[in-house]
Amino acid sequence: MNKFIISKKLYRNELATFYSFLIGFLIAIVIGSIILLIQSKNPFDVFSLMLKLSIGSVNSLSNSLNKAIPLILAGLGIAIINSVKLWNIGAEGQIFFGAIALNFVYINTSIENSYLYILLLLASGFIGGSICIFLPALSKVLFGVNEIITTLLTNYIVFGLTIYLINGVWKDPNSLNFPAAAYVSESVYLPTVVGKLSSGFLICILFTLIAYYIKDKSVFGYEMRIAGGSTLTAVYAGISAKQKSFVAMLIGGGFAGLAGAIELLSQTHRVSTGISQGFGYTAIIVAAITGMRPLGIFLVGSLFGALAIGGSVIQTIGVSSYISDIIQATTLFGALIAQFFFSYEIKRVKDD
Amino acid sequence: MKNPILEAKGISKSFGNIKALDDVDFFLKKGIIHGLLGENGAGKSSLMNILSGIYIPEKGTLTINGQLIKRLNPDLASSYGIGMVHQEFRLIDSFSIKDNLTLSKSNIYQNDFNEAFAKYSDIFALNLNSMTPISELSVGEKQKVEIMKLIFNNSSIMLLDEPTAVLTPQETVQLKESLETLSQEDEKTIVLITHKLKEIKDFTETIYVMKNGKMVAKDLDTKAVSDTQLIELMMGEVKTSKFDKNNFKGDTKLEAVDISFTSEQDIKTLQNVSLEIKSGEVLGVAGVSGNGQVELANIICGIIKDFEGRVIVKTKDVTGKGVKSRKKLNLSYIPENRLGVGLAPGVSVLDNSAIKEYFQASFGPHLSKNVLLNSLNDLINKFSIKAPDIKAEISTLSGGNMQKLLMGRELISNPDVIIAAQPTRGLDVSAVDSIHNLIIDQRDKGSAILLISEDLDELFKLSDRLIVMYEGKVITEIETELATVENIGLAMAGINE
Numbered sequence: 028m029n030k031f032i033i034s035k036k037l038y039r040n041e042l043a044t045f046y047s048f049l050i051g052f053l054i055a056i057v058i059g060s061i062i063l064l065i066q067s068k069n070p071f072d073v074f075s076l077m078l079k080l081s082i083g084s085v086n087s088l089s090n091s092l093n094k095a096i097p098l099i100l101a102g103l104g105i106a107i108i109n110s111v112k113l114w115n116i117g118a119e120g121q122i123f124f125g126a127i128a129l130n131f132v133y134i135n136t137s138i139e140n141s142y143l144y145i146l147l148l149l150a151s152g153f154i155g156g157s158i159c160i161f162l163p164a165l166s167k168v169l170f171g172v173n174e175i176i177t178t179l180l181t182n183y184i185v186f187g188l189t190i191y192l193i194n195g196v197w198k199d200p201n202s203l204n205f206p207a208a209a210y211v212s213e214s215v216y217l218p219t220v221v222g223k224l225s226s227g228f229l230i231c232i233l234f235t236l237i238a239y240y241i242k243d244k245s246v247f248g249y250e251m252r253i254a255g256g257s258t259l260t261a262v263y264a265g266i267s268a269k270q271k272s273f274v275a276m277l278i279g280g281g282f283a284g285l286a287g288a289i290e291l292l293s294q295t296h297r298v299s300t301g302i303s304q305g306f307g308y309t310a311i312i313v314a315a316i317t318g319m320r321p322l323g324i325f326l327v328g329s330l331f332g333a334l335a336i337g338g339s340v341i342q343t344i345g346v347s348s349y350i351s352d353i354i355q356a357t358t359l360f361g362a363l364i365a366q367f368f369f370s371y372e373i374k375r376v377k378d379d
Numbered sequence: 380m381k382n383p384i385l386e387a388k389g390i391s392k393s394f395g396n397i398k399a400l401d402d403v404d405f406f407l408k409k410g411i412i413h414g415l416l417g418e419n420g421a422g423k424s425s426l427m428n429i430l431s432g433i434y435i436p437e438k439g440t441l442t443i444n445g446q447l448i449k450r451l452n453p454d455l456a457s458s459y460g461i462g463m464v465h466q467e468f469r470l471i472d473s474f475s476i477k478d479n480l481t482l483s484k485s486n487i488y489q490n491d492f493n494e495a496f497a498k499y500s501d502i503f504a505l506n507l508n509s510m511t512p513i514s515e516l517s518v519g520e521k522q523k524v525e526i527m528k529l530i531f532n533n534s535s536i537m538l539l540d541e542p543t544a545v546l547t548p549q550e551t552v553q554l555k556e557s558l559e560t561l562s563q564e565d566e567k568t569i570v571l572i573t574h575k576l577k578e579i580k581d582f583t584e585t586i587y588v589m590k591n592g593k594m595v596a597k598d599l600d601t602k603a604v605s606d607t608q609l610i611e612l613m614m615g616e617v618k619t620s621k622f623d624k625n626n627f628k629g630d631t632k633l634e635a636v637d638i639s640f641t642s643e644q645d646i647k648t649l650q651n652v653s654l655e656i657k658s659g660e661v662l663g664v665a666g667v668s669g670n671g672q673v674e675l676a677n678i679i680c681g682i683i684k685d686f687e688g689r690v691i692v693k694t695k696d697v698t699g700k701g702v703k704s705r706k707k708l709n710l711s712y713i714p715e716n717r718l719g720v721g722l723a724p725g726v727s728v729l730d731n732s733a734i735k736e737y738f739q740a741s742f743g744p745h746l747s748k749n750v751l752l753n754s755l756n757d758l759i760n761k762f763s764i765k766a767p768d769i770k771a772e773i774s775t776l777s778g779g780n781m782q783k784l785l786m787g788r789e790l791i792s793n794p795d796v797i798i799a800a801q802p803t804r805g806l807d808v809s810a811v812d813s814i815h816n817l818i819i820d821q822r823d824k825g826s827a828i829l830l831i832s833e834d835l836d837e838l839f840k841l842s843d844r845l846i847v848m849y850e851g852k853v854i855t856e857i858e859t860e861l862a863t864v865e866n867i868g869l870a871m872a873g874i875n876e
Contacts, residue, residue: 252726256724257725260720262702263721264735
């Protein structure tokens, strides 16, 4: 009789995560093509149009990269928190809360120098993200409450708060009854670099490097890895796993909050429900596909930004924009399956 | 004499290169409480897992009720009435006692649950409503429900793996009475697996002893066998090989004064333990595991802080201070649990190699990978560690190399004080030798060494002085020269001449 056992491979190809992503992406393109064929569309035409309109010109490329900013920043935050083997499902709420915190500071302060003011507003976005994850972090380290549940639920609370604010105290009387807060002054808009590319993208590059440094090059990152590997080893080494988890969660939440601040200052220019279109959730996909590696998150985040732009433009030829959502989700699915085969082997054993 | 209800003959089982069971025979007689004695890693649990159908033996035959069993699996084992209580409870916390007891398809008291529950609650002295959720029960009560579950699942052969480890002394006495009632009135066949001598003598009628995967004694009459005999069987032959003991001893480097500790389960794990170790001296701690050794080591190393008494390292009082205060005084700890405490699983060889002194590779918030790499290369060369890929997970190393990495990491700084717990457990002969040489080298360099071990051979070979711990107390202290296997063995059983 033959039996199959699954065992973990001791050695993993260094580039396994990258190959897994490629395989996943390929599978996604194939499945996307099948769906298009069923709808009697030529996949080649659709994809080449997507390509052209997402990276074909300076303008379309900058649209794509602008779209990538929140995906990358929130993804980096998720990756930092995952160093201690915790999951942040609350990036969506943290993005909104970053924008809310920014608006709160904007309403209550005023600085002449617009560069200093922008810096202050970005910082308040970051701190807003940290505040948003503060209670989940506290209940995690004090009572061991599952952070997946608490961060997820915080999303609903923050979204409710946003709705309340933009329909109530912050409602812009000039918005023709559209629920949104008042626009911020043009002086604090994030300047563009090339074409429509927001300088937020430069901040994004900077924070990718910061996240890479924290995770791979710093003492704190090392302590997070040990604490994530085994709480008992951390105790033995004199590392407080709770303290590392707490700080990691505040930093990770801050990254997502910063994404909300950049989104407000460069795209929406006001608090509205349009601050995020599920970026916080897509960021989980981005982070998971890359195995929580900051540089990978930067690349895959950029690609996903392009996919989102490509998806929205193909609507003009009668193709649903959901095709890009399908591609994103199938890429994760395919990549995870491929990662499984890179990490585990299935052996056939004969017994008796 | 009754015919055996279960007969296992010539059972062998290997895991990789390690022979967990080597030609083991085991017989159970109906309605009798059997004891299975052995050190950690002697093969007791492997044997039980074979009887309950979890492991498939490579060789050997199994006969239950006179019927030869070709191939056992857990389902089949339970249909033959074999049930096991594992060390970790397998109860569903959010379910009631009743739901847990009646969950299995082999449950026999579906209709007359209440009478059965009343009857066995009486036997186990369990005063609880059957609708109480498991999560509200104390550890001792959960243990009782676990054993009751076997009865409700119609098990006639009950395998109990270290059932008293979590119990208070009073609960242990109670358990003994319950098991006696079950064996006499219900004719249950019971196997008590333990490494505690006192309990095996109290609870059982017949004793089996395992050592290194072999059954070294079968069907001993509990009343006729002496503690010393059992200790000798359990410890095996003690060789006389010794290192040179004319080592120079200097100033006192480690002092523990009047240490007492009560665990979270309210068990007095340590009572008034005092010890003193000089530079260049090895103090061996003998004792059956679970008598307070781990707690003592954790207190000295700063992991447990809420104890009574004082810890002094190199004339500096570090009572109440944490792990890092000890590291600054150059104290090293080689914990009993290598992978999980000493080394972090899932983390790379490189990261694991730096756990003791990673902050020495730091410049502000920056951690220099070059410094880490250089230190690891030093370790690999100096302690001849075989690490094919330093970026791969620590579990890619063999057990011996893991222990060498751990030892090397803790010893390379030439520590003033070393606490080593079970440093050679589970290692092959050549690895054991090289670890012993490392300890002696370090002794000669002037370290004060506390060596906690269950291996008498190792203790006699390396220690200058020996203390024996029993139920949280130091029951004997003696120069190794004057010690004999007999008097140490008796002290381990709690008998102090």
